[in-house]
Amino acid sequence: GAVVSQHPSRVICKSGTSVKIECRSLDFQATTMFWYRQFPKQSLMLMATSNEGSKATYEQGVEKDKFLINHASLTLSTLTVTSAHPEDSSFYICSASRVHDRFGSGTRLTVV
Amino acid sequence: DAKTTQPNSMESNEEEPVHLPCNHSTISGTDYIHWYRQLPSQGPEYVIHGLTSNVNNRMASLAIAEDRKSSTLILHRATLRDAAVYYCILGDMNRDDKIIFGKGTRLHILP
Numbered sequence: 140g141a142v143v144s145q146h147p148s149r150v151i152c153k154s155g156t157s158v159k160i161e162c163r164s165l166d167f168q169a170t171t172m173f174w175y176r177q178f179p180k181q182s183l184m185l186m187a188t189s190n191e192g193s194k195a196t197y198e199q200g201v202e203k204d205k206f207l208i209n210h211a212s213l214t215l216s217t218l219t220v221t222s223a224h225p226e227d228s229s230f231y232i233c234s235a236s237r238v239h240d241r242f243g244s245g246t247r248l249t250v251v
Numbered sequence: 252d253a254k255t256t257q258p259n260s261m262e263s264n265e266e267e268p269v270h271l272p273c274n275h276s277t278i279s280g281t282d283y284i285h286w287y288r289q290l291p292s293q294g295p296e297y298v299i300h301g302l303t304s305n306v307n308n309r310m311a312s313l314a315i316a317e318d319r320k321s322s323t324l325i326l327h328r329a330t331l332r333d334a335a336v337y338y339c340i341l342g343d344m345n346r347d348d349k350i351i352f353g354k355g356t357r358l359h360i361l362p
Binding site: 143145170171173175182183184185188230232234236237238239240241242243244245247 | 285287289292293294295296297300336338344346347349350351352353354355
C-alpha cells in the first residue's frame with residue numbers, strides 16, 4: 140500500500156481563500172519532504188524542500204509567502220496556498236525522504 | 252545535476268514489448284539510474300533502478316549500456332494500463348536528495 144499519503148485528492152476553492160494540503164509518511168519518519176507543482180502536459184516542478192523543525196527551502200521563483208510550508212513533525216508536512224488565484228490551479232504533489240516509493244498521489248487544486 | 256535525454260513520446264501496440272531509451276552521457280560514477288512513471292492524475296510511481304548491471308523486477312527490466320551513457324527501460328508486454336509518462340532520473344541513493352524531473356517520455360499504448 141501507499142507509504143506517503145496526501146490529502147485532499149482534489150479541492151475547489153474560491154479566489155482569495157487559502158487551502159491547506161497535507162502530506163503524511165505512513166510507516167516511516169521523514170526528516171525531509173518535497174513539494175512539487177505540475178501544470179497540464181508539463182513535468183513536475185520542484186517548489187520547495189521541507190525540513191522537519193526548520194524553515195523550508197524554496198526554489199527560485201516560488202513565493203514563500205504565498206506557499207506556506209510547515210513540517211512540524213517527522214510524519215507530516217503541510218502546504219498552504221494563501222490567497223489563491225485561478226493561476227494557482229494545478230496538481231500539487233508531495234514526496235518524502237525515502238529512496239523509492241516516495242510520492243503522494245497528488246492534490247488537484249481548482250481555484251474559481 | 253546530470254542530465255538525461257528522452258524522446259518526447261512513443262507509441263506501442265498492446266501486448267507487445269516496449270523499449271524506452273534514455274541517454275545520460277554525463278553520468279557520474281556514483282549515479283544510479285532510476286525510472287519512475289506517472290499515470291494520469293497520479294503521483295510518480297517507482298519502476299526500477301540500477302547502477303551497472305541489468306536489472307529485472309515484476310514491472311520491467313532495465314538494460315544499462317556498458318559505458319553507462321545510456322539505458323533502456325523494457326516493458327515486456329505492454330498493456331493499456333502502462334500508458335503513462337516515463338521519467339529517467341540520475342542520482343545516488345541518498346533518500347534526502349530531491350528529485351528533479353525532466354520532460355520524460357509519454358508512452359501511448361494502442362489497443
